[in-house]
Amino acid sequence: MKMGCLPVPASWPLKRWLGLGLVVFHCITLGCAQEKKVAKSKVGEKVGLPCCYKIPNSESLQNYRVYWQVNVTDVVLAYSGGEKIHEHSRYVNRTKLDLKNLTLWIYGVEILDRGPYQCIVQSLQSSPDKPGSHLLCGEPVTLFVTADFSEPNIERKITASSCESTEMVVRCSSHGGFPKPRIYGVLNNVSVVLNTTWESESSLSPYNVTGTLWLNVTKDINFTCFVEYDDFVMSTSLLLAKANDCIISTALPSYNVITASSIIIITFLLAIILAAKYLPRHACSRCSKNQESADEDVKEIMNPPKSSKVTCEMSSL
Known part of the structure; x- marks a missing residue:
């Protein structure tokens, strides 16, 4: 049910409609003039919204009409003559009215529950100076809803x-x-x-x-x-932490340097191989020649000269 301030049966007489118009006027006037109260809750918790009126101990809810509305247009919960006459579909089984201090309790609070609420209380008892029902209070209260963020x-x-x-x-x-x-x-x-x-x-x-x-x-x-x-x-x-590893860039040798170094190494290795292969042979051949010449010298010394023999023979003659 959506209304400016109060839901009413269609069968109400004109006098009560006029009275309701005055209630709406006072309701809006009080809502603008009075300082708004604030209530805070987290998602999933319960919160109590305080009302601006408390029923005296000598009286009961039967003597009053109580409306709790949100965002001006939606009636959350309404009681008249001690009985519940309306409950918003989104708040079913999530709201409860304290029958003495008229606090509106909301359970399992949702993010959508945030917004301005207003408690409107009317007295059903008439008096000589105030015939019929009359407005007792219409104080607003704003509900802020938060949801916890995860740990960063x-x-x-x-x-x-x-x-x-x-x-x-x-x-x-x-x-x-x-x-x-x-x-x-x-x-x-x-x-x-x-x-x-x-x-x-x-x-x-x-x-x-x-x-x-x-x-x-x-x-x-x-x-x-x-x-x-x-x-x-x-x-x-x-x-x-600053990284501890130092990256030192080392320049690679150029292609010409690598080529020249390779040629030198290969040449050196070939020289060693050739030296190891041919030097022992040369040394051995020289040794054999020297040995032959030494043997011939020995033979010449051991054999007597022929001229000496001829001379001896001639002297004997």
């Missing part, structure tokens, strides 16, 4: 490294929370701005958030990521 997760990816510094991309992400959060980082107690992206099916759906930071790290540094939503803050810290 920090990941880093090294993109380049040298002896002097390490370049890296740092990402911080969190999901499943409400309302739309603020995400930021702190590097050694200095706040830094992150490149932020949000994902959500609608403005009344949980959010996923990611913050990205590009860094050139010259020394180890502590990074803390904060996710802030409503009055709540979640945080995670990670030590961003």
Whole structure:
């Protein structure tokens, strides 16, 4: 059932319709003039929305008409003469009215439950100065609903490294929370701005958030990521360590140097092989020639000369 302020049976007489018009007028006037109260809850919890009127101990709910409405147009729960006369389909089995202080209890709070509520109380008892039903209060209260974000997760990816510094991309992400959060980082107690992206099916759906930071790290540094939503803050810290490995580039020798070195090595090896093969033969041949000449000399010395023999023979004659 949707109405400006109050649902009423179609069979009400004109006098009551006029009275209802006054109630609506007072309802809107009071809602604008009075300071709004605030109630907060998390998704899945229960919350009590306080009403602006409390029934005296000497009386009962039978003497009153009580309406709880949301967003001005939707009646959440309505009682008249001590009996429930209306309950919104989205709040069935999730609401309960305190019969004394008229607090509206909402169980299993959802994100869609957030918004402005208003408690409207009418007295059904007439008096000489106030004939018929009359408005007692119509005070508003705003419900804020939050959903906890997951603990922020920090990941880093090294993109380049040298002896002097390490370049890296740092990402911080969190999901499943409400309302739309603020995400930021702190590097050694200095706040830094992150490149932020949000994902959500609608403005009344949980959010996923990611913050990205590009860094050139010259020394180890502590990074803390904060996710802030409503009055709540979640945080995670990670030590961003500079890479210890130094990459020293060594230039490869040119093609000409490699070729020349190869030729020298091959030539040297061939020289060694040839020397090992031919030098022993040459030495042996020279030794054999020397030996032959020595043997001939010995033979000449051992044999007497022929001329001496002829001379002896002639002398004997």
